[in-house]
Amino acid sequence: MLIAATLAIFVAMFLAVIRGIAGPTLYDRILAVNMFGTKTVLLIALLGFVMGRPEFLDIAILYALINFISVIGVLRYSDTNEFKHTPAKQEPTKKEH
Amino acid sequence: MEFFIIISSGLCLLIGSFLCVSGGIGIIRFPDFYTRMHAVGITDTLGAGLILIGLMLLSTDLLVFAKLVMILLLTLLIGPTTSHVLAKAALHNGLAPKLNQDALDHNSLDQTGNEETNSSNP
Amino acid sequence: MVTAVAIVRMKDLFAVVMLLGLYGLLSASFFVAMDAVDVAFTEAAVGAGISTLLMLVVITMTGRREKAKRHKPLLALFIVIITGGLLIYGTLDMPYFGSADAPNHNHVAPRYINDSMKEIGIPNIVTSVLASYRAFDTFGEVVVIFTAGIGVLALLSVTRRPEDDDDIASHNDSMHERHLVIRIVAKMLIPFILLFALYVQFHGDFGPGGGFQAGVIFAAAIILYAMLFGLSAARKAINQAFVQLIAAIGVLLYGCVGIVSMLNGGDFFDYNVLASDPVAGQHLGILLIEWGVGCTVAAVMIIIFFNFAGRREMQQHSGDKSTQNQESP
Numbered sequence: 001m002l003i004a005a006t007l008a009i010f011v012a013m014f015l016a017v018i019r020g021i022a023g024p025t026l027y028d029r030i031l032a033v034n035m036f037g038t039k040t041v042l043l044i045a046l047l048g049f050v051m052g053r054p055e056f057l058d059i060a061i062l063y064a065l066i067n068f069i070s071v072i073g074v075l076r077y078s079d080t081n082e083f084k085h086t087p088a089k090q091e092p093t094k095k096e097h
Numbered sequence: 098m099e100f101f102i103i104i105s106s107g108l109c110l111l112i113g114s115f116l117c118v119s120g121g122i123g124i125i126r127f128p129d130f131y132t133r134m135h136a137v138g139i140t141d142t143l144g145a146g147l148i149l150i151g152l153m154l155l156s157t158d159l160l161v162f163a164k165l166v167m168i169l170l171l172t173l174l175i176g177p178t179t180s181h182v183l184a185k186a187a188l189h190n191g192l193a194p195k196l197n198q199d200a201l202d203h204n205s206l207d208q209t210g211n212e213e214t215n216s217s218n219p
Numbered sequence: 220m221v222t223a224v225a226i227v228r229m230k231d232l233f234a235v236v237m238l239l240g241l242y243g244l245l246s247a248s249f250f251v252a253m254d255a256v257d258v259a260f261t262e263a264a265v266g267a268g269i270s271t272l273l274m275l276v277v278i279t280m281t282g283r284r285e286k287a288k289r290h291k292p293l294l295a296l297f298i299v300i301i302t303g304g305l306l307i308y309g310t311l312d313m314p315y316f317g318s319a320d321a322p323n324h325n326h327v328a329p330r331y332i333n334d335s336m337k338e339i340g341i342p343n344i345v346t347s348v349l350a351s352y353r354a355f356d357t358f359g360e361v362v363v364i365f366t367a368g369i370g371v372l373a374l375l376s377v378t379r380r381p382e383d384d385d386d387i388a389s390h391n392d393s394m395h396e397r398h399l400v401i402r403i404v405a406k407m408l409i410p411f412i413l414l415f416a417l418y419v420q421f422h423g424d425f426g427p428g429g430g431f432q433a434g435v436i437f438a439a440a441i442i443l444y445a446m447l448f449g450l451s452a453a454r455k456a457i458n459q460a461f462v463q464l465i466a467a468i469g470v471l472l473y474g475c476v477g478i479v480s481m482l483n484g485g486d487f488f489d490y491n492v493l494a495s496d497p498v499a500g501q502h503l504g505i506l507l508i509e510w511g512v513g514c515t516v517a518a519v520m521i522i523i524f525f526n527f528a529g530r531r532e533m534q535q536h537s538g539d540k541s542t543q544n545q546e547s548p
Contacts, residue, residue, distance in 0.1 A: 001107045002155075005148060008114035015121030019133075020241070026233065027130050027187045033237055034179055035124065035137045038172070039117065040244060042148055044251060045168065049152055055256050055426045057164040058419070059263060062436065063247075064168060065412055066268035068175045069443050070240060072401065073272045075186040076446045077279050178404045 006046045013039045030074055037067030106154035113147030116140045129195040130187060138180035145172045232278045236271055243267035256427040257345045264435040269520060272442060276527045280534055340498040341424040341505070349429065350505045354488040357508070358473055361515050365470050368519035372463070375526040398447060405447050412440035420513050424502075430509040434516025441517075442524050450528055459525065462518045469515030476507050 013036055020032030041064045048056030123136030149169045156162045243266025250259035331348055339347045349357055416436035423429030445453035477488045485492035490504030 001110055005110045005114040005151075008118050012117045012121035015118075015125055017241075019124045020237070025130060025192060027183065027192060028133065029234065029237055031130070031134055031137055031183060032124065033241065034183070035120070035141060036241065036244070038141050038145060038176070040248070041168065041172070042117070042145055043248075045149065045152060045165070047251060049155065051254070053254075053256070054158065054161045054164075056251065057161065057168065058422075058427055059247075059251070059256065059260050060168055061164065061171065061415065062260065062419075062432075063263050063267075064171050064175060065408075065415070065436070066264060066439065068179065068408075069439050070268055070271050071179050072182065072405075072443065073275055073446055074237075075182050077275050174404065174407070178401060182401050 002046060002050050006043065006050060009039050009043050009046065013043070030071065034067065034071050037063065037070070041067070102154050106151045109147045109151030109154070113144045113151060116144035116147065120144065130192060131184065131194045134180055134184060138176060142172060142176035145169075145176070232281075236274045236278060239274065240267050240271040243270065257343075257429070257432075260427045260432050261435075264432050264439070268439055269435055269442075273524065273527060276524070276531055280531050338498070339501045339505070341502070343424055343426065345427075346423050346429050346505065346509075350508055351490060351501055354477075354504075354508065357512070358477070358488070361470055361473055361512055364519050365466060365515055368466055368522045371523045371526050375530055402447055405443055409440050409444055412443070413437060416440065416517075420509065423509055424505065430512030431516055434513045434518075435520060437513070437517040438520030438524070441521050445524065445528065450525065450532055454525070457521065459522075462521050462525075465514050466518035466522065469511045469513070469518065472511035472514070473508050476504055476511070480504070 016032045016035040016039065020029050020036065023029045023032060041060045044056050044060040044063065048054060048060070117140060120137050120140030123140065124133050127133045127136055146169060149165055149172070153162055153165045153169075156165060243262060246266060247259045247263040250256075250262055331344060331352065335344050335347045335352075336342075339351055341347055416433045419428040419436060420430060420433035423433070441453070441457060444456070476490075476493075480489050480492055481487050483492040488504075490501045491497040493500035493503050
């Protein structure tokens with residue numbers, strides 16, 4: 001059962017990486033990396049149980065915090081002009097950017 | 098009694114991993130950033146919570162149980178906050194959600210993506 | 220490998236930073252798969268966390284696109300290939316990775332594994348090797364980190380004028396409404412992160428952890444506070460001079476342990492003579508030097524971040540002021 005859950009988490013991580021590479025906008029990529037991070041926390045906890053080493057849970061706690069801080073850092077520093085999203089196609093009812 | 102614990106833990110793990118995989122499928126197939134974020138935010142937090150509860154039922158040691166409770170509380174606190182911050186930053190920086198034609202006729206979006214107040218929604 | 224090639228070829232620096240974070244994370248997973256828990260811990264904290272944050276601050280200052288190179292670096296490529304080839308040729312002579320008759324598996328590793336519990340008495344062999352058998356190497360690492368902090372201070376520190384400080388502080392206060400949710404959540408999380416850092420510091424004898432990881436986690440909590448509440452509020456909470464003092468005290472503490480053991484009649488960094496019982500002496504020595512390592516690493520990370528972000532704030536502030544002066548003739 002644990003092994004099946006581990007494989008399922010691997011599949012989810014792989015799908016997140018696909019979106020991370022192919023995402024058209026910047027925010028898609030940030031979302032994909034965040035999802036990869038939370039799945040990694042689960043993966044480390046599951047692997048700890050599968051391999052019989054409860055010390056991995058410390059790494060899982062650490063990684064949950066680091067993931068959070070990284071996403072907050074990315075979003076905090078994306079306030080500058082360089083990161084403003086310019087839409088690729090304009091729809092007729094919206095004003096010009 | 099022990100059999101019951103193993104069965105319920107297996108059930109939690111199964112549902113949790115199904116939710117995580119469906120979140121992964123959602124991030125690939127949904128059409129817009131905001132919809133993708135909706136998929137990931139919900140399934141991530143709930144799936145992670147169920148998997149952690151499943152692991153908690155399997156744990157033997159009090160310290161392991163306490164650490165899993167901590168990871169669960171952290172995930173429940175951090176997941177929705179991250180979704181909120183991501184959506185706020187995207188909206189503020191100009192990424193507009195993809196709306197269908199009905200909504201575009203009733204509302205109008207100014208250049209930062211904020212809805213103006215003459216919408217017809219209550 | 221795919222990630223590394225993608226990092227080199229992509230021109231959008233922001234995506235490069237994301238990929239670097241991903242790469243650090245993949246390395247941490249490899250270490251977990253190889254059952255090396257301590258290394259995975261350090262790699263996750265440093266590679267996937269702090270490096271990504273620091274590089275982000277840098278690219279907000281330098282711009283998002285990489286400039287195209289004007290000439291093909293063929294000569295550099297040739298030299299790199301020759302050096303790489305020589306290095307690989309040098310390793311052909313060595314025994315295979317993990318083979319049973321390699322010298323380090325026959326002489327060094329069994330001695331550590333067999334004798335560590337008897338001589339030092341702590342369950343975590345990685346900490347005992349790092350802190351006691353190879354304490355001099357670790358001393359070198361701590362001095363290198365301290366030197367990096369001094370380098371950043373020497374090159375990047377900017378003198379701040381008081382009116383700039385007030386301007387920036389009022390700008391930060393006006394941001395409070397926008398960031399309300401995340402500020403409240405961060406206020407709940409930061410004490411927990413600091414406590415976790417202390418836990419990792421002192422639990423390094425029994426589980427994965429130790430001084431390096433604890434210092435990085437502590438600095439991450441302070442950086443989170445500085446990012447969300449503004450650098451001026453963070454400077455009021457953590458005085459810059461105090462942090463620089465702590466960095467120096469960490470290295471000094473480490474060196475003093477060595478000197479005290481020399482004064483007590485043993486060699487440099489011989490912990491057996493620090494207390495009446497050799498094993499208790501080892502415990503005391505390891506405790507003190509891990510504390511020194513933790514102090515220095517945390518303080519240097521905080522110094523580096525405050526200087527990078529302070530530079531950026533100055534740049535943005537002067538950019539804002541010049542556009543204001545242009546708009547109001």
